[in-house]
Amino acid sequence: MVVASVDNLADERSKAQFDVGAMKIVWAGSKHVFDVTDRMARIVASDPEFRKDNRTTLGRKELFKNTLRKMAHVVKRANELRLTEEEASKLRFFVDEPGYLDLHWGMFVPAIKGQGTEEQQEKWLPLASRMEIIGCYAQTELGHGSNVQGLETTATFDPKTDEFIIHSPSLTSYKWWPGGLGKVSTHVVVYARLVSGGQEHGIYGFIVQLRSLDDHTPLPGIIIGDIGTKFGSGAYNTMDNGFVCFNRVRIPRNHMLMRFCQVTREGNVCLSDVPKQMVYGTMVYVRQTIVSDASWALSRAVCIAVRYSAIRRQFGSQDRGIETQVLDYKTQQSRLFPLLASAYAFRFVGEWLKWLYADVTERLQANDFSTLPEAHACTAGLKSLTTSVTADAIEECRKLCGGHGYLCSSGLPELFAVYVPACTYEGDNVVLLLQVARFLVKTVSRLAAGKKPVGTTTYMGNAEHLMQCKSSASSPEDWLKPSVVLEAFEARAFRLAVACARDISKFSTPEAGFAELSIDLVEAAIAHCEVIVVSRFIEKVQQDIPGDGVKEQLQILCFIYALHLIHKHSGEFLSTGCITPEQATLANEQLRTLYGQVRPNAVSLVDAFNYTDHYLGSALGRYDGNVYATxxxxxxxxxxxxxxxxxxxxxxxxxxxxxxxxxxxx
Amino acid sequence: MVVASVDNLADERSKAQFDVGAMKIVWAGSKHVFDVTDRMARIVASDPEFRKDNRTTLGRKELFKNTLRKMAHVVKRANELRLTEEEASKLRFFVDEPGYLDLHWGMFVPAIKGQGTEEQQEKWLPLASRMEIIGCYAQTELGHGSNVQGLETTATFDPKTDEFIIHSPSLTSYKWWPGGLGKVSTHVVVYARLVSGGQEHGIYGFIVQLRSLDDHTPLPGIIIGDIGTKFGSGAYNTMDNGFVCFNRVRIPRNHMLMRFCQVTREGNVCLSDVPKQMVYGTMVYVRQTIVSDASWALSRAVCIAVRYSAIRRQFGSQDRGIETQVLDYKTQQSRLFPLLASAYAFRFVGEWLKWLYADVTERLQANDFSTLPEAHACTAGLKSLTTSVTADAIEECRKLCGGHGYLCSSGLPELFAVYVPACTYEGDNVVLLLQVARFLVKTVSRLAAGKKPVGTTTYMGNAEHLMQCKSSASSPEDWLKPSVVLEAFEARAFRLAVACARDISKFSTPEAGFAELSIDLVEAAIAHCEVIVVSRFIEKVQQDIPGDGVKEQLQILCFIYALHLIHKHSGEFLSTGCITPEQATLANEQLRTLYGQVRPNAVSLVDAFNYTDHYLGSALGRYDGNVYATxxxxxxxxxxxxxxxxxxxxxxxxxxxxxxxxxxxx
Ligand SMILES: Cc1cc2nc3c(=O)[nH]c(=O)nc-3n(C[C@H](O)[C@H](O)[C@H](O)COP(=O)(O)OP(=O)(O)OC[C@H]3O[C@@H](n4cnc5c(N)ncnc54)[C@H](O)[C@@H]3O)c2cc1C
Ligand SMILES: Cc1cc2nc3c(=O)[nH]c(=O)nc-3n(C[C@H](O)[C@H](O)[C@H](O)COP(=O)(O)OP(=O)(O)OC[C@H]3O[C@@H](n4cnc5c(N)ncnc54)[C@H](O)[C@@H]3O)c2cc1C
Ligand SMILES: [Ca+2]
Structure with missing residues (x-):
């Protein structure tokens, strides 16, 4: 018997006004990436070892053991299939479960690559890549996080034995949070205050062995364990985020990562001739992956909410006739479509960051550090902006699914729980925005001195115009002009930054002003980051894009993204005089029209993410729309x-x- | 040996500029309520059976069994201590674990009280209060929630046997979500379409026995179970939210709750002479408790975040000296203090709703239904506003605690997970706001006909002034004048409502206009709800309030509440011309000053909630500030x-x- 496959969303799919296959390539970034991604996603989805629907019912111990099993299976499959690094990393991605492999490959190995000398890399990297050792990354302490300079752990050089003594002088100095540390890792890169000859020399990384390679018991002087349960039921509880206390643990001198700073046999400390700025390259790289992850997480939540909103019906008909799809309600659209647009926006700015990383790397190799401060601010800001928006958006998508969104079988609760720490790790989002703001104020104050802003701040060079311009929008359609939109965003961001710089100068010291005005500064930083995202999206939709109707859909999404921000921040656009109340109303009218235009394409626009049902892990988001039976x-x-x-x-x-x-x- | 008790927050406490004891009474509502609450909280906190710190490590089955144990212990203790209803309900509250008792006492019993005839009440209430039966409340179905009129379950009268046949005609008609249904309840009030003589007569409640009172097995024709895991690790997973399918289950005719509508032996359906509006009384009551719960949940999160922010130190000192308390950063204050103010605001509006409930009840008894539509809109709006703000605020408090907020031992992840469904149950928050908006538009359109608005819409009677007024604020201090603040809020709300009414009239039908403009309508509804909260808070701080400095602190919080909203919605205040950009800037300046004033009192203002460490369930929020060791x-x-x-x-x-x-x- 041939069973016709269910497609409760077939009607929706038939309405699409663009080539979904072509959009899939645009979303993936290239045909090659699409192929790799698609293949890895299917391998994971079809392997019962990677089943994940039972995660939320397990107790902590079973859950953790279950993850150990999956991680071993990942290693096994990667070997068997002889996967490339690119493929293996996609495979891990689709397994979709936090585990020690993330830290081993994502933090331990890069730390050695970035901070180890060539000799050290030759020693450690082969061990790590064969996984004869498993490593993690320990910077944060129980009492110290954002302020790395405040770390308490010490690494004191003992010239008598040619060793460092790694020591935790207090409870607050215990390392606390590192993933993979609690139960699995055999090695760790520990960040500690370098002490030699009775003097402090700053914070550096040291490779410390934690556990016996014979029986996995902790080495002498090491107290180690798991820090306990975290948000959600599955989520990060699959990971052994850990603590460790070092009681005068001795390591050989050459376990200090010495690319930037060397300690000699005699205990002399000397900076190497590798410029310290090289370290920023890694940072740009890591943040680029975080922005890219944001677009994955956001698009996943949006995919679930859009499909379910097309299936779910409430109200809107008399006499028990068929009810209205909730996706047809304007309130539902106004909450959901800006998130759909944001997913695409973050995807494109993420792709652009890859280019930025390549550019920075090239310049570093040529000893050109001129773009670094700007690249640093830009990536810090985008990390903050995209992760904050994504975290909120996942929860909004959950609410958009009504009661059923609260079930783990919707996939959304665990997606939220596993995603939110991105707002905190790799830099607390508010702390990062303050760094961006500092850079902006500096940029503004240097304008007077004739210094030309670079990179994403180039627009600030247009100071006079941006201070005076008034938006020319006089019809809803005017808000579809890239130049009109961009000018409004640039003027708002610039005026906010200028106002901050001006107000700071009224205080006795810049520091006092900065502290007192930090609320305004954060707002100015966000405005600047939104300029970056909007302008990258506009750039993208001005390119040639193959595929029937693809470009048109992206243009619609681009303007939804921009205009919903104008609405959200209308107070700033109005109070800085960038637009008038009438123009704000026109923008809203246009936005409503755009919602109507995206509506028939909504399901196909999330189909373009090409997610398997396994990856989505959601009864509500199933491709076939067979929600209730599932x-x-x-x-x-x-x-x-x-x-x-x-x-x-x-x-x-x-x-x-x-x-x-x-x-x-x- | 006498151990000096730790008080790492002693310094903070010594800075308080008001009488904390007196504030505790204000927060509780009265000395009597304070005493009862305090006593019940201590009973729970000192009883090891009510320990809750291991909840997040358990698998689903153990977790559920653990809750069954606690619920039995609650019943036992309530009996042993001969608690009054007021006391018992507080006891359950502090046990702080969703369980079947909530639904039995909170939904099943009230449904019988509200919808049962006197005879029915006499029969069922004694059984229920002795807990010889355990009941729950089943309205929602797998395919139907918000739209109650769309329910599919049928209750068909069979005159041959004088019985109703309860039937689930499809998968989407399965009851789905009721708490206590899945595994525990012996009885349920089921909402179903009444069918008699081949005709439909609307949705009514029917008492159905689910399980044998001998061995707890489901009765014939009943398929029943749990709907699976939900958000969070503990949270609602302690509750057996369930599904049930009825396969032509027969119940006696008198199991239909017949207060409003009677079915005779012959199958005739007649409305009783009890006006249907009586049902609104219950609704006002339930929503009042939800608003009150919002202030508890919000204050709990704020208490944790404030105390931890006073302990946590990052940056701000050279040379390893003592770092700055993060509570001193303006960004931290601007995120946290408005939430502290909101907790107090919601507490007071919650207390006021108690008065409203009494007022409505009195009027209903006198057959005066004139204030009902307004009371309905008001409570719907306040339920929506307070639960949405609280849900977001808990997550913001979690983020304010940095990495450690992500640990379950912070208490915040589970508080969030257990709280968020309040945005969905008892009316989806957006659906509720649309109801409020409908009422507002009606109110506005009736103004022209000379109809005087009542209750919380009274201010709209001042139409001419509100349309024309311009704020007189010309200094930061002006924003401390109640009349200036109130006028701005009333003008904004009224102008938004008027604009909606005007724009709707441009459409071919009001329904079309309403649908198309629903985004604006929701904003107008929120603006109106904020008028209610702000004006109740202002009223409160204009009363006599005993206790040194108590009134001054509440005034500060009141203006923080109002001014942070002006900042948040500045787009609306500006675009409606209620304030100018300069006045917005003055309001911000005043707000910053107020943050400085609340800072030294912050810890004492959360002490005034009088929460035990058991109730808080947070290592970060401990009274003694002994965070790291915990x-x-x-x-x-x-x-x-x-x-x-x-x-x-x-x-x-x-x-x-x-x-x-x-x-x-x-
Ligand atoms: C899931 C997860 C995984 C992690 N994995 C690792 C790992 O593998 N290795 C590792 O070393 N660490 C890890 N961490 C730790 C993480 O890097 C830190 O939690 C993060 O750096 C934030 O620091 P914090 O917790 O000290 O926050 P805090 O800095 O204490 O933040 C608390 C509050 O203070 C505010 N604040 C702090 N400084 C300022 C300022 N100057 N101005 C204004 N406001 C300020 C913040 O905005 C925040 O609201 C992990 C954390 C999590 C949650
Ligand atoms: C923890 C929990 C406990 C519960 N306990 C019980 C219980 O004990 N008994 C019981 O009977 N039920 C219970 N429920 C069910 C609850 O009452 C429903 O989930 C709730 O009524 C929301 O309805 P829904 O799920 O159908 O949402 P939907 O109405 O399907 O909402 C989906 C989306 O559609 C939107 N939407 C719907 N209608 C409109 C409209 N007209 N205009 C614009 N947008 C619209 C909503 O805003 C939302 O974004 C519980 C639910 C939860 C989460
Ligand atoms: Ca669990």
Whole structure:
């Protein structure tokens, strides 16, 4: 018997006004990336070892062991299939479970590559890539996070034995948070205050062995463990984020990562001739991956919410006729479509950051450090902006799914729980925005001195115009002109930055002004970051883009992205005089029109992400729209449904019903 | 040996400029409520059976059984201590764990009280209050939620046997979500389409027995179970939200709740002489408790974040001196203090809703239904506003705690997970705002006809002034004048509502206009709700309030609440011409000053909530500020730390390290 496959979304799909296949390539970035991604996603989806629908019912221990099993299976499959590094990393990505491999490949190996000498790289990298050792990255301490200069752990050079003594002088100095540290890693890069000859020399990384390679027991002087459960049920609870206390643990001198600073046999400390700025290259790289991850997480949530909103019906008909798809409600659209547009916006700015990374790397090799401060500010800002928006957006998508969004089988609760720490790690988002603001104020104050702004701040060179311009928008359609939109964003950002710089100068010291005005500064920083995202998106849609109707759809999304921000921040656009209240109203009108235009394409625009049902992990987001039967099937699998009468009935329910409470010995 | 008790927050406490004891009474509402609350909180906190710190490590089954144990213990203690209803409900509150008792007491019993005839109440209420039966409330279906009129379950009268046949005609008609249904309840109030004589008569409630009182097995024709895991690790996973399918289940005719509508022996359906509006009384009551719960949840999160921000130090000193408390950063203050102010604002509007409920009840008894539509809109709006703000605020408090906020031992992840469904149940927040908007538009359109607005819309009677007024604020201090603040809020809300009404009239039908403009309508509804909260807060601080400095602190919080909203919605205040950009700047300046004034009182203002460490359930929010030792102690209790080498090492880690992956049979 041939069963016709369900496609409850077929109607929606038939409405698409563009070539979905072509859009998939645009989303992936290239045909090559699409192919690799698609292949790896399917390998994971079809392998029962990577099943993930039972994660949220397990206790901590079973959950963790389950992840160990998956990680070993990843290693095995990567070997068997002889995957390239690119492929293996996609494979891990689609396994979609935080685990020690992330830290080993994502932090430990890069730390050695970035901060180790060539000799050190030759020694450690082969061990790490064969996974004869498993490593993690320990910077944060119980009492110290954002302020790396405040770390307490010491690495004191002992010239008698040619060793460093790694020591945790207090409870607050315990390393705390590193993923993979608690139970798995055999090695760690520890950041500590270098002390030699009784003097402090700043914070550096040291490779320390944690556990015996024979039986995995902690080495002498090391107290180590897991820091306990985290947000969500599965989420990061699959990971052994850990703590460690070092009680005068000795390591050979050459375990200090010495690319930038060397300690000699005698204990002399000397900076190497590798410029310290080289380290920024890695930072740009890491943040680029975070921005890229933001677009994945956001698009995943949006995909679920869009498909479900096309299936879900509420109200809107008399006499028990068919109800209205909630996707047709303007309120639903106004909450959801800007997030769909943001997913595309972040994807494109993420791709652009890859170019920036290549550019920075090239310049570093040529000893050109001129663009570094700007690249640093830009990536810090984009990390902050995209992760904050994505975290909020996932939760909004969950709410958009009504009650069912609250079920783990919707996939959204765990997606939120696993995503939100991105707002905190690799730099707290507010701390990062303050760094951006500092750079902006500096840029503004140097304009007077005739210094030309570079990179993403180039627009500030147009100071006079940006201070005076008034938007020319006089019809809703005018808000579809790239120049009109861009001018408004640039003028707002620039005026906010200038106002900050001006107000700071009224304080006795710049530091005092900066501290007092930090709220305004953060707003100015966000405005600048939005200029970057909007202008990259506009650039993108001005290019040639192959595929029927693809460019048109991206243009619609681009203007939804820009105009929803104008609405969201209308107070800033108005108070800086960049637009008038009437122009704000026109922008809103245009936005509403755009929602109507994206509506028939919405399901196909999320199909273009090319996510497997395994990766989505959502009954609500299934490709075939078979929502209700799937919710029911998932419910039946809950352990509580193993028995009809629950464990605990005799002891705890029956006595309540039978009024034997006072007699029973509970 | 006498151990001096730790108080790492003593310094902060010594800075308070008001009488904390007096503030505790203000927060509680009265001395009596304070005493009851305090006593119940302590009883729970000192009883090891109510320990909750291990919740997040358990698998679903153990977690659920653990809750059954606690619920039985609640019943036992309430009996032993001969608690009043008020006391027992506080006791349950502080046990702080969703369980079937919530639905039994909070939905099942009220449904019978509200919709049952006197005879029915006499029959069922004694059984329910002795808990010889356990009940729940089943309205929502798999395919139907917000739109109650769309429910599919049928209750068909069979005159032959004098019975109703309860039936689920499709998968989407399965009841889905009711708490306590999945595994515990013996009875349920089911909402179904009444069918008699082949005709439909609308949705009514029916009492159906679900399980045998002998052995707890489901009765014939009933398929029942749990709907699976939900957001968070503990959170609502302690509750058996369930599904049920009825296969032509027969119940006696008198199991239909017949207060409003009666079905006779012959199957005739007649509305009773009890006006249907009576049902709104219950609704006002339930929503009042939701607003009150919002202030508890919000204050709890704020208490944790404020205390931790006073302990946590980052940056701000050279040479390893003592770092700056993060509570001193303006960005931290601008994120946190408005939430502190909101907690107080919601507390007071919640108290006021109690008065409103009493007022409505009194009027209903006198057959005066004139204030009902307004009371309905007001409570719908406040439910939506306070729950949305609280949900976002808990997550913001979590982020304000940096990395450690992500640990379950911070208490914040589970608080978020358990709180967020409040945005969805008892009316989806957006659907509710659209109801408010509908009422506002009606109110505005009736102004022209000379109809005087009542209750919280009274201000709209001042139409001419509100349309024309321009704010008189010309200094930061002017923003401390209640009349200046109130006028701005009223003018903004009124102008937005008027604009909506005007724009709707441009469409071919009001319905078309309403649908198309629903985004603006939602904004107008929020603006109106904010008028209510701001004016209730202003009223409160204009009363006599005993206690040194108490009134002054509340005034500061009141203006922080109002001015942060002006900042947040400055686009609306500006575009409606209620204030100028210069006045917005003055408001911001005043706001910054107020942050400085609240800073030394912040810790004492959260002490005034009088929360026990048990209730807070947070290492970061401990009263004594002993944060780091507590985080460490909690970590050591994680099951993963039971062994040094984790379960799974031999099977899954060693093979990776020893390169035996390809040989091993994983
Ligand atoms: C899931 C997860 C995984 C992690 N993995 C690792 C890992 O593998 N290795 C590792 O070393 N670390 C890891 N970390 C730690 C992480 O890097 C830190 O949590 C992060 O750097 C934030 O620092 P913090 O926790 O000290 O926050 P804090 O700096 O204490 O932040 C608390 C509050 O203070 C505010 N604040 C701080 N400084 C300022 C300022 N100057 N001005 C204004 N406001 C300020 C912040 O905005 C925030 O609101 C991980 C964390 C998480 C949550
Ligand atoms: C923890 C929890 C406990 C619960 N307990 C119970 C219980 O004990 N008993 C019980 O009967 N039920 C219970 N429920 C169910 C709850 O009452 C429903 O989930 C709630 O009514 C929301 O309805 P929905 O899920 O159908 O959302 P939907 O209405 O499907 O919402 C989906 C989306 O559509 C939008 N939408 C819907 N209608 C409109 C419209 N007209 N205009 C614009 N947008 C619209 C919403 O805003 C939302 O974004 C519970 C739910 C939860 C999460
Ligand atoms: Ca769990």
């Amino acid at each position: 919710l029911y099937a998932q419910a039946l699998r809950d352990p509580l449904n193993d028995t009809v009468v629950p464990d605990g009935y005799e002891e705890f329910i029956r006595p309540v019903l039978k009024q034997t409470m006072r007699l029973s010995r509970l | 985080l460490y102690a909690q970590a050591l209790r994680d099951p993963l730390n039971d062994t040094v080498v984790p379960d799974g090492y031999e099977e899954f880690i060693r093979p990776v390290l020893k390169q035996t992956m390809r040989l091993s049979r994983l």
